[in-house]
Amino acid sequence: MLIADLQAMTDNASDPAKVARNVLEMALDYLAVGIDPALTTICVQSALPALAEMTLLSLNYVSVARLERNPTVKEEIRARGFERDVPAGFLCYPVAQAADIIGFAATLVPVGADQLPMIEQTNELVRRINRQAGDSVLAEAEAMLSVAPRLPGIDGQGKMSKSAGNAIALAATPDEIRAAVRAMFTDPGHLRATDPGRVDGNVVFAYLDALDPDQAEVEELKGAYRCGGVGDAVIKRRLEDLLQALLEPIRARRTQLVRDRGYVVEMLRAGSGVAHAVTQQTLRRVRDGLGLTSFA
């Protein structure tokens, strides 16, 4: 797993301290949910210079016009209100992302559906570089879409986002979890338990769909909720119990890890060391394929 701190700089250049903080927070989250660094290499983008070099190399194989057409970039430029003041790094980030994939010679990439244009951009670069090299130095990547849909924000406004304040953190305290579930968007027309309620767009049901181990009971509840017979309190109580049980051990592990930051930093260094070797090897293969001599 790659913690993309350099990419985070493309829209946080005026707050690098936040980027630095989030590297550790993300590593803590990964470890807290049970990712085992003995099985999964966790590494940091800025510790892998081969990715920066691969990005610069790849930028020569894509036009400015092509980057400006990238639907994800277009949407995010709009959402951030960058317009003509879009930082060059932001326009180039699909190439940096492609280099992250290419650098590891990844062929299967777990992404959300909104990231499919990034895989497309990656494969365009792979084909362009292979054509230039006259050889298959790189393999195309395939997207691995999750079967679980993305969880909505608790306000029902788009996806969860810390900065939008509509997320539940993995480190949330029991009180924060309770407050978040209470504030969750359900059906504004469902004022009394006996009123018929809407299930679609109801954030509580979206979470129950994704997390409840007893999906048969969830279906029953949905039926009753639709007809009018189940209050918000009932479904919110069910979800809160579920979230409290789910997050309690994660929070406990996280609390313990926070006390041992030295271990987390060391884990990131070790993982980055492993990733460094892999990415250097890919860079060398690409450079050799293109006929570029290495003087490093």
Next chain:
Amino acid sequence: MLIADLQAMTDNASDPAKVARNVLEMALDYLAVGIDPALTTICVQSALPALAEMTLLSLNYVSVARLERNPTVKEEIRARGFERDVPAGFLCYPVAQAADIIGFAATLVPVGADQLPMIEQTNELVRRINRQAGDSVLAEAEAMLSVAPRLPGIDGQGKMSKSAGNAIALAATPDEIRAAVRAMFTDPGHLRATDPGRVDGNVVFAYLDALDPDQAEVEELKGAYRCGGVGDAVIKRRLEDLLQALLEPIRARRTQLVRDRGYVVEMLRAGSGVAHAVTQQTLRRVRDGLGLTSFA
């Protein structure tokens, strides 16, 4: 001295073999004209990952609109006929150039007048990064303009350029030198020695101005040429003798060096090793100044 092979890729992405070849050619030229690697570090850009990282970091501190306004880039995009198909790497190359200067913490940069916008771009980045760091982690750079004007191409059409075929190579044979001087643009209206001739725009005089150790005699010749009394054969003969004497020892050293490519490659590796340490140190200072943690 930095051999900017990655930058050469920004407009030679479809001919990387040429870029690889030119790295060695340039190193041969440097050594042949007498640059002593014991006194001057000669290094290769692609062997210095800190420059790639500094480029990516810096791209976040400049807008796409600012890059598009760069007069040198605008002019070169026009000259190359890139238009909307300009490679992203080409648009970004002023930032890569700035990173080359920043990476060495250079304060004095020898450039041609056409490169002044690059120094301006560099200093904009230096100020932006210092402001972000809240500290002077980088110093501004100053241009060092040569007192000798740029030599024109032998056809009088702009600057010398190998690809335009109007250059005299340092490795040119005596015959090639003779042919180049004979073909030099003088004054198309100066048909007979007795006709008055133009000195301005006359390539032979431009070279004599730049290279002849006896400038008093050159001034005398100019006077006579203007009045009509000196034929092109005379000034061309003088220049040819000068160039033959100037280039003979350079060509001899070059011929010897070509036989020992292993030495040249080793020299570039050693120089790049020295430069690697310097550029890593600057990168570290910038990252520390911005508050970014290093996991490498």
